Every structure is written in structure tokens, then in C-alpha cells.
Amino acid sequence: MPTPKPELWAETNFPLAPWKNLTLWCRSPSGSTKEFVLLKDGTGWIATRPASEQVRAAFPLGALTHSHTGSYHCHSWEEMAVSEPSEALELVGTDILPKPVISASLPIRGQELQIRCKGWLEGLGFALYKKGEQEPVQQLGAVGREAFFTIQRMEDKDEGNYSCRTHTEMQPFKWSEPSEPLELVIKEMYPKPFFKTWASPVVTPGSRVTFNCSTSHEHMSFILYKDGNEIASSDLAWGNPGGSTAHFLIISVGIGDGGNYSCRYYDFSIWSEPSNPVELVVTEFYPKPTLLAQPGPVVLPGKNVTLRFQGIFQGMRFALLQEGTHTPLQFQSTSGTSADFLLHTVGAQDFGNYSCVYYETTMSNRGSSLSTPLMIWVTDTFPRPWLSAEPSSVVTMGQNVTLWCQGPVRGVGYILHKEGEATSMQLWGSTSNEGAFPIINISGASIGRYSCCYHPDWMSPIKIQPSNTLELIVTGLLPKPSLLVQPGPMVAPGENVTLQCQGELPDSTFVLLKEGTRQPLEQQRPSGYRADFWMPVVRDQDSGVYSCVYYLDSAPLVASNHSNSLEIWVTDKPPKPSLSAWPSTIFKLGKDITLQCRGPLPGVEFVLEHDGEEAPQQFSEDGDFVIDNLEGKGIGNYSCSYRLQAYPDIWSEPSDTLELVGAAGPVAQECTVGNIVRSTLIVVVVVALGIVLAVEWKKWPRLRTRGSETDGRDQTVVLEECNQEGEPGTTTNSPSSASQEVSVELTVPI
Structure with a gap:
């Protein structure tokens, strides 16, 4: 894709006489622009300016003189490329406004036609003229730097040459020179093609975009336009020439690639009507807007709901998107910072997540990030929220706990209700903390059963459902129970497990807890002193640390201390044990080392293995192994494993290897004494041999x-x-x- 052309305009601080002090501005749609160049009459006058943070540069001319008259345009420079030239701005005199530029799409019989008049300066009036008529055919007040004149239905009588002029808003009017003439001629055409993007036209930088232009006519060539300018044709690089469909690809979208795209097809001298435009919006250039629903996000079928989007900058265009749809649902241009989209007579098809984006239309549709999605519910009943406790609903006296009322509806209030109390706690707002009810320093008054529900801050006939009931249990007030597991703490996946919680008082309700889970797993009220919690067909996710508590029916929710924790392993192979040495891994002179093998399961038998041994060296039920270093045989690498006594054929993974070594201390001293003794004997032997040889020598x-x-x-x-x-x-x-x-x-x- 070519580097997009910049925009050129003029500004003044003398609205009644702009020529007294004029500044030309050049702005680029590309965020990587480094410099701007302004040219007069092609090459007659050149000035360069670095780009600012807003990717634009000012060229002050001051008071206009005859030397300033001429045609101006600007370029933007990037690292290795220069843009196309901007539209030409023509200064024709020292007391005359710059000549405007007139343009229009191809006129089609019976269809609306817009004629664009670009006037270069803010706050000017516009007038459209047709050749042969003295008075303007249309006039528009100050609407920015450009105006659009509309011919509602193009007919033969509307053909002809048109021009436009601009003028100051204050009397007496100061007029510009007429624009160059624009001839409107209705031609016979093929019907417009079908034009779309394969994915959503709202894209992030770096995305891949494919435009599809198709027609039922065969053997056609295609042209792709951006902002009214031809940028590609259906040659071999872009599509299938001569076919009824062409694909135009942008491999990696940049900020400057946004804009209004369209296509046409042709056959010899006959052209088609232009396709409907596709607005390609490149996001993440501006901050995201906020989104609210009025009166609320839950709507009765057949009613209306308004989605209000709040942006930051004025004069932007907003697009409404629904999750799962290919193109934006609605567009809206506004002079302010917000836009309202009406969903009329909503039905089941309107249920879903909505978001929006805003973008500027004059600079390659540079857009904001997408707003946070908002779910719209089309129903006569609020969805049921869920009440949970953090860190757990079973807490000790004096602990802090937070009750969370959470659901899929955003932007509503919540009510927390405690059983037996007439008043409720209310929480409003749509912040990140919505639905959080903190309870500080749990006491006896906090014990009870809780529920919550939505409380919309608008008048609504929609029914409200209560959440689940949460029992806030306080522990530490009764003797703790015992917890056992049958058949054992390690079971294979698919087997059944029973956890037995044994209390000390009758008529109790038992509660089974699992570490890391906010809610109790199960509650039972047996007739005796024990509750059996059956876990059928256990899976890996059932592994964990369990405990239990109980409370009396006469004092509900005032519970015992926690039982001892019991860890359950759901696995075909027990986890590996740990292996450590006491007092250290270094042998001392005359001292033994005790290797301690420890596993997570009770009722096991441990075995110690030494590298180089063909069979296990020692067995132990307590996991302690005494190692001596006689003749240096204790040095080496050790590991251990275990098996459950109930499952003697199933062995655990071996532990990590532990190495026992000799020392540079007493052990090394022992080795040194031995070396000295050996060396002394060698010296004695050598001396004796020397004496014998000397005696024999004398006898020769x-x-x-x-x-x-x-x-x-x-x-x-x-x-x-x-x-x-x-x-x-x-x-x-x-x-x-x-x-x-x-x-x-x-x-x-x-």
C-alpha cells in the first residue's frame, strides 16, 4: 500500500481578513512520520518542519503578498518513504480567500449525490453554483473546513458544470475565487458490486485485511478505491483478472491504512456504480470509551434500550459493535464527546455483548481501543447472582471475611440479606469492587445464613431472584473431631473413597471442607456421632487436603475446631519421598550418618538404594537408615522410595539423589597418618637396600x-x-x- 497522503489546511487569527496572518498546516495519518515538506508550484518554494507529537507541522506565511500566490501542497516523510502529495491549496491574491476544491462521486440516475467543497479555513460559509444560473443553487453556513451539498435524486436536469466558493461569515462578505468547474454527467452503468471485508472492518494494527469485490457479471476487471482515490486494480498481484470476484489484501494494517474503501468493476467502456463504502477503522490510537445502558442492561422484550458511549475528544465518529456480528450495527458522527445508540423494540436477537469504538474521519479513521464489553439481557427476570465468602465461609472468631455477591449483570446495585434480620446491607455502583460486603472481626453476631440479589437503580418491572444461601460458620467453640479415610489416603482414579468425620457430641451437623475451596463440599446430619462422606469415582482434581467440623442443632453454625488435616492422593503411583542426611552428608572420623527418608503417606515401608548395589540395601518402617564408612564403602549416591503396606506391589517414585562424601577434616587426617606410615616404611627399605649394595660393591x-x-x-x-x-x-x-x-x-x- 502506498504511504497515505497528508492533509493540508490554513488557519488564521483574523477571521474577517484571513490574508493578514495566515499559517499553513500539514498533518499525516501515519504515526511514524518524521518530517513534513511544503512545496509551492511544485518546486518553487520549499520549507521543511519536523513532526510534532500530533504528527503535524505548521508553516507560518504571515501577511500575504504577491510572492505568496501560487499552488501549495505538502508531503510527509518517513524512514524510507515519502507520501503522496496532499490536495493542492491555491492562494490567488492578497485579499482573496484561497480557492476551494470541488469533487463528487460518479452521478447515478435516481440516486443521491453529494458534492464536496473543501475551503481550507475554519468558520467559512459555502455556496454552490451551476453554470448558467446567477444565484447559488445551495448555500451552507460555517461547518468547518469543508461542506457537502446534496442532490437528493440525480436526474437529467441536474447534469451540468458546477463550482463552489467560500466566504467569510461576517458582513461585508469576502469571497474566494470560484473552484475549478466540476462536470456532472449521468452515464449508463452496471449495477454496483458487492463489497465487504472477510473479517470485521474494525481491526488492530498489524492485522490482516482482505477486501472482497464481486459481481454476477463475468469477465470483469476491478478497481479498489480509498477515500475516492484509486489504489489497486485486479491484476495478478491483487486478484483474479477477468473473473467475477477480486480479492484485495493488506498483509499488515498500519495506522495510515484506515479510511473509506470502495470498489468498482468495468468492461471496456462501461463501468459499474461504486460499491457501498466500507469504513476500515484501525484501533488502539486513542483511549477506549466507556459504555452504559439506559435505563439498564436488563430489558423486557419489546422495550427500548439506549447505549451511551462516552469518548474523550470532540468531533469523532462512533461505531456500535455486537459480538458475533461481522460489521458494525450503527454509525454516528457527533460534534460532542458522546453518542447514543437506540436499540428499538429489543428481542432475543439483541441479547449479547456490545462494545464501541470512536475514530476521526479526516485522518485515515484512526480509532480508539474498544470499550469494555457490556452484556444486554433481554428477559423478564434478572439472572440469579452467586454469593460466596473469601477466604472461606468457615472462619475462626475474630477473623475478617468478605462476602461476594457476583453475577453477569454490570452497573447495578446489590442487596445483602441475613436471615432473621429486618434490615439489609446495600451496595451500589459498577466499580471493580461491586458486590463486595466486608465483615470485620467476626463475632457471634455475624454468624448466620446470608443471601443476596440485584437491586437496579432504575424503576423496573423485571423480577429479581435471590442468590444461593451461604452459611457463615464460626469455628473453635467445640472439641475438634477426627477424620479418617477408607480404604486409604492413596487411591487410583475411578475408585471410591469414604471420609469419616467422628465427633464427640450427638445431634450434630458435620461439614466437609477442602483446602483452597471457599464453600463447604458437603453437609450431613447423621443420627450418631459420625458422618460418612462418600466420594464415588474419584479423579485427579479430588486430590487435596481435607478437614471437617461439626456444630450442634441447638446452636447452629457455632462449630468445633477443625479436625486434623488429611491429604488424599488420587494417583496410580505415589508421590516421591524426600531424602536428607543427619548430621550432614560428609563423613567424620569414626562417625555414622543417618539418612532420613520421609513420605507424605502413613503406613508405608521405606527402602534405601545405593548406586552400584544390585539389590536394595536396607528396609525401614520409620524411614531412618544408619550408614557407616568402613573401608570407604559408605561414600556414594543414595535414593529411597516407599510402598504402602496395604498395596505392597505399588512403589513410589524414587527420591532425588543424595551424595555422601569424605571430608577435608578428621577423615582427611586419618588418610594423612596412613600415608606418612607408608612413606616411612618405603624410606627405610630404600636405605637398607643402599647399605647392602655398598657392602657388595666393596667385595668386587x-x-x-x-x-x-x-x-x-x-x-x-x-x-x-x-x-x-x-x-x-x-x-x-x-x-x-x-x-x-x-x-x-x-x-x-x-
Whole structure:
């Protein structure tokens, strides 16, 4: 969709002589506009202004001179786009009003036609002229910056050239130049197409909108118009050319996409009449209005009801919507801030939720948020309200409680009645606290049976029904009863459960309570001391914490203390237990750890499991398991579970894992002593080995190196002949040579 064009107009503080001080204003329907540009005669004079919070900019001209004469229009700039130009405003002289602009839709024989004359300034009079006639054919007083002249039924005699002029309201009149002529010619046309949106035309920003334009004629092309300007045709991008239906899509609606849409179809030179317009309203730009029904929201069939909508801004257009309908029921333009919509002779079809929206028609139908829905009841009897107590209808002495009388009818008063009392409490208004009756510091005087009803603040023959009866019970005045469950506190879905409330006094009424529920679940008056509350085919929602109280028939509603709470579990698998360690999860020297497994149900057997063990390690009925750390076997991850003794085959989920570890304290010291002993033994062994090696070394043969000044036996491993002075291989007569005939030499590298 193209960026919508802005609106251009003029303002002055000299209504009798506007040309003495004139300011041009440019306003954009898009909230993302950053800047405005004003141009004269296309490019002759340019001025830029930043956008204000109202998305508009002022261009002061001051007193008009001949240099100001010309045709002006403005553009709005966004991040990456520039809008279409506004309508041209023409200044024709220093003492003449700006030339107005005349326009009209296509004239259709026998139908009403409106001719629009835009005059640029507020507070001007308007006159419509037809060529060939001296006097104006129609005149209108000051109606803003534009006026609409109406031809009630277009006939051949109404064809011709028309123009319009504006003038000041005070004598002597100062007139504008005539507008450019507008020729009205009746042409033969196809009937108007059927035009609608697939969803409601009142949409939020970002919504997807599809316009449907259809006709019974085949092989037609279609044109989509917004505010009288052609914006799309039935080409491949927009619809099915040559068909009898075209769809025009806006993928994501923006604030500037609101406006009055219509369509036409054509075949060669013959066009259809324009369709009925669809007002596309984009909401959430202005605050929501309020909605009231007069005389009230409950109406007898055949009577009238007025829906009054109160907005904030003047000069807006209001639209009435009913939940479940496709298009707004009614539209109404008003000069004030409110609008009244009459629903005449209402029937069953008028029953439902209503809301409204207001919007400005000059700026792309920028609208408010929807009002809060209001239900209209078409009946001869008020719907029955419901009375409840918060936090509960069973309270202790001195506690505060609020009685709530609530129903579907808004904007009415309420009456709270206590049985046995002649006077009632009344509450009026349609605030968020409607129907709330606080009772502070409950005492014996507050005990009793209550009911409430609507009390309309208008004279109405509609019948009123009382609410349910609520018994306000005060506890803590009798001994508490006991509460047991059969067959047990855990049952599978679909089974039956009986809760047994045992009191201490006969002739009592027993009351069953559930935590989180305002009202008692059930009351019984048995002949003995016990009431059996039967719960058949229990479901998950029946799980919870239950208790009971009782009161004597001789002193009704003065009840006992609450019984002990009893938790009921409706499940195929019991909830997992918790696992904790005492005194801690860290082993100390010579100390054991007790693991404590706790579950929510009584009468169970617990089992403790240690990672790495093929079978459960220990069983316990009280859930306590003593763990030692002999040889470090106590360290590791543990979990526990349980089973009901009545259902030994059903095990709970395992608890969260708990890890037992060694410590950096005494346990670590124990490990350190052992390491020292081991290290000392190793050192002793190494020293002993060293001594032995040294002794053995001294026993080895010591051989001498030739030329050594010492003994030489430690420096060589050469075995010499007995005759050290002789040459190798010679024979001597030495006794040594007689004992060793062969000389052997073994060389070991040094």
C-alpha cells in the first residue's frame, strides 16, 4: 500500500481578513512520520518542519503578498518513504480567500449525490453554483473546513458544470475565487458490486485485511478505491483478472491504512456504480470509551434500550459493535464527546455483548481501543447472582471475611440479606469492587445464613431472584473431631473413597471442607456421632487436603475446631519421598550418618538404594537408615522410595539423589597418618637396600689402570699377565707364568 497522503489546511487569527496572518498546516495519518515538506508550484518554494507529537507541522506565511500566490501542497516523510502529495491549496491574491476544491462521486440516475467543497479555513460559509444560473443553487453556513451539498435524486436536469466558493461569515462578505468547474454527467452503468471485508472492518494494527469485490457479471476487471482515490486494480498481484470476484489484501494494517474503501468493476467502456463504502477503522490510537445502558442492561422484550458511549475528544465518529456480528450495527458522527445508540423494540436477537469504538474521519479513521464489553439481557427476570465468602465461609472468631455477591449483570446495585434480620446491607455502583460486603472481626453476631440479589437503580418491572444461601460458620467453640479415610489416603482414579468425620457430641451437623475451596463440599446430619462422606469415582482434581467440623442443632453454625488435616492422593503411583542426611552428608572420623527418608503417606515401608548395589540395601518402617564408612564403602549416591503396606506391589517414585562424601577434616587426617606410615616404611627399605649394595660393591675385584699412581684396581677392569713388564705373548720363568699359561684380557668401557 502506498504511504497515505497528508492533509493540508490554513488557519488564521483574523477571521474577517484571513490574508493578514495566515499559517499553513500539514498533518499525516501515519504515526511514524518524521518530517513534513511544503512545496509551492511544485518546486518553487520549499520549507521543511519536523513532526510534532500530533504528527503535524505548521508553516507560518504571515501577511500575504504577491510572492505568496501560487499552488501549495505538502508531503510527509518517513524512514524510507515519502507520501503522496496532499490536495493542492491555491492562494490567488492578497485579499482573496484561497480557492476551494470541488469533487463528487460518479452521478447515478435516481440516486443521491453529494458534492464536496473543501475551503481550507475554519468558520467559512459555502455556496454552490451551476453554470448558467446567477444565484447559488445551495448555500451552507460555517461547518468547518469543508461542506457537502446534496442532490437528493440525480436526474437529467441536474447534469451540468458546477463550482463552489467560500466566504467569510461576517458582513461585508469576502469571497474566494470560484473552484475549478466540476462536470456532472449521468452515464449508463452496471449495477454496483458487492463489497465487504472477510473479517470485521474494525481491526488492530498489524492485522490482516482482505477486501472482497464481486459481481454476477463475468469477465470483469476491478478497481479498489480509498477515500475516492484509486489504489489497486485486479491484476495478478491483487486478484483474479477477468473473473467475477477480486480479492484485495493488506498483509499488515498500519495506522495510515484506515479510511473509506470502495470498489468498482468495468468492461471496456462501461463501468459499474461504486460499491457501498466500507469504513476500515484501525484501533488502539486513542483511549477506549466507556459504555452504559439506559435505563439498564436488563430489558423486557419489546422495550427500548439506549447505549451511551462516552469518548474523550470532540468531533469523532462512533461505531456500535455486537459480538458475533461481522460489521458494525450503527454509525454516528457527533460534534460532542458522546453518542447514543437506540436499540428499538429489543428481542432475543439483541441479547449479547456490545462494545464501541470512536475514530476521526479526516485522518485515515484512526480509532480508539474498544470499550469494555457490556452484556444486554433481554428477559423478564434478572439472572440469579452467586454469593460466596473469601477466604472461606468457615472462619475462626475474630477473623475478617468478605462476602461476594457476583453475577453477569454490570452497573447495578446489590442487596445483602441475613436471615432473621429486618434490615439489609446495600451496595451500589459498577466499580471493580461491586458486590463486595466486608465483615470485620467476626463475632457471634455475624454468624448466620446470608443471601443476596440485584437491586437496579432504575424503576423496573423485571423480577429479581435471590442468590444461593451461604452459611457463615464460626469455628473453635467445640472439641475438634477426627477424620479418617477408607480404604486409604492413596487411591487410583475411578475408585471410591469414604471420609469419616467422628465427633464427640450427638445431634450434630458435620461439614466437609477442602483446602483452597471457599464453600463447604458437603453437609450431613447423621443420627450418631459420625458422618460418612462418600466420594464415588474419584479423579485427579479430588486430590487435596481435607478437614471437617461439626456444630450442634441447638446452636447452629457455632462449630468445633477443625479436625486434623488429611491429604488424599488420587494417583496410580505415589508421590516421591524426600531424602536428607543427619548430621550432614560428609563423613567424620569414626562417625555414622543417618539418612532420613520421609513420605507424605502413613503406613508405608521405606527402602534405601545405593548406586552400584544390585539389590536394595536396607528396609525401614520409620524411614531412618544408619550408614557407616568402613573401608570407604559408605561414600556414594543414595535414593529411597516407599510402598504402602496395604498395596505392597505399588512403589513410589524414587527420591532425588543424595551424595555422601569424605571430608577435608578428621577423615582427611586419618588418610594423612596412613600415608606418612607408608612413606616411612618405603624410606627405610630404600636405605637398607643402599647399605647392602655398598657392602657388595666393596667385595668386587679392584683392577688397576696402567700408569696409575695409586693402587689402580679401582680404575680398570683389565686382567694382566704376571709379568707386567714383558710383551704380550712372551714366555718367562716366573712362577706366575707357570700357573697361568694363557693371558685373557676383558675390556669394559669407562
